Amino acid sequence: SQTIHQWPATLVQPVGSPLSLECTVEGTSNPNLYWYRQAAGRGLQLLFYSVGIGQISSEVPQNLSASRPQDRQFILSSKKLLLSDSGFYLCAWSPQDKPLLGQYFGPGTRLTVT
């Protein structure tokens, strides 16, 4: 069966520091991968998605970036964090051949920028 991992689970970082969040998927090949952010008390907002290695689409202009160095690894980065980057970051995957049957989410990373 497929599993999705995210780390770290929680992170407290000062304003202006860099960020690297990692997501890996097991049990499937060539998945579509997604990064979402959930602000407190709000729904989710898609930040980036990837349909293959090195292929990244950005949905929201911001100081974040994403990379996919391996087939089942998706990384969310920032060079300098802002206070507004605080939130709950969720990685998700969907099957490459059936992307519309639902996206499957990881446990999330709670980021607090101080």
Added chain:
Amino acid sequence: GEDVEQSLFLSVREGDSSVINCTYTDSSSTYLYWYKQEPGAGLQLLTYIFSNMDMKQDQRLTVLLNKKDKHLSLRIADTQTGDSAIYFCAEIRDSSYKLIFGSGTRLLVRP
């Protein structure tokens, strides 16, 4: 989630049925989903429905879709305390990978 709207809160008694409602605005929505989020956790896909269907049942869950009114509902039969969570409605449109979420409905199940 400006295109998908949900009521913020629902409280029911254990054993009763819960009905969580959602409205969406884009008629090109082709797939609609219900997700469950427990405190501090990721989202769990509960069920989905294609836009050419009007009902889907899966054990205690029943999804109803009214395309004319752009209204989606999730009914949970025999609601249990373990069903307490936030429930998100989401839509995806033709040729898109982007899930558009509502703000979520917090369901509280009272013993």
